[in-house]
Amino acid sequence: MHFSFDELSGLHLDVLKEIGTIGAGNAATSLSKLLVKRIDMNVPEVKISEFNMIESILGSGDTLVAGVYLQFEGEIKGNVLFILDTKSAKNLASLLLGTKQDNESKDEFYAGFSELEASALEEIGNILISSYLNAISSFTGLSIKPSVPYFACDMLGAILSVPLIQYGQTSDKVLFVETDFEIGHDKMKSHFIVMPDIKSFSIILKSLGVI
């Protein structure tokens, strides 16, 4: 069955939001255990956007960000991005590595990431994303296999182009479920963006008996 975003009703979007909540809740718990820190999250939002508008929803295309990206496949397929501002990413890495945090520098500070920091962030992203996908998998009964995580620090638009190009092959719009996490009292902010591919929506909704 072919599915287009225009056919998604309010009920369908609510279901996707609920699934996002379950996934994000599980991800927040795992991260909190790993870092021994309090994690706050907002209620996930489901957004549908044209490609040329997506940057204005997530921030300017040339904003410097750190991101962990992975793809998942199995009964449903898609892309996940975990995006942080660079200062939060630096602090998150030092939290895991037990190194000294940098509280002096400004948000726009850029000094690149060491291989060790990059790999720490890949691992944090991996744990977050896997817990998220695990929860969705148990809830829907669908098998989901995540790929290896990849780290990059660059312009938001450039990082987003990777999952969006995949979308571009089937659609002019993209649907994503976005959750924001706040880590500890240091107010490290991050966006967690899940973009299932277009065929996966009907599979998810069917598995829950919604369509």
Next chain:
Amino acid sequence: MDEVVKVGMADLKAIAGSGILTTLGLGSCVGIALYDRTTKVAGLAHIMLPSSKHIRNNHNKAKFADTAVGQLLEIMMDMKARKEYITAKIAGGAQMFSFKEKASELLNIGERNVLATIETLKQHNIPVIAQDTGGNYGRTIELNANNGLLLVKTIGHGIKTL
């Protein structure tokens, strides 16, 4: 201060005389900057994919290298640009993540976008006079309609003018 016109992903626009066309954060996508110095008509396309063939949903011409160039040329010619004077500068086509796994279909999409862009420009007889492509980093570009210069900004890889 010059007026700045933003071109989004899978989008294209043209201006004439003065002003700046910009597209922010090009990753694997390619920015195609066309310019006719005699009439000062400037056009910028931000393409995502090499080819519209074999893709069912292909009505957004700005999304594909093979269809965006033709559409941008039409718009520019409506603004009195003269095709024989139009030249091209291209930027982007990076590979943002170094995939270690099995050959993904996304592998080298940046490179394929660049090749398809050059091929399409050749078919339209538009010479590519400058190019800043490849690598593993993003680019923000600005095309100045006043002089046709293309400013390429990166994070950590310098700024250049093409």
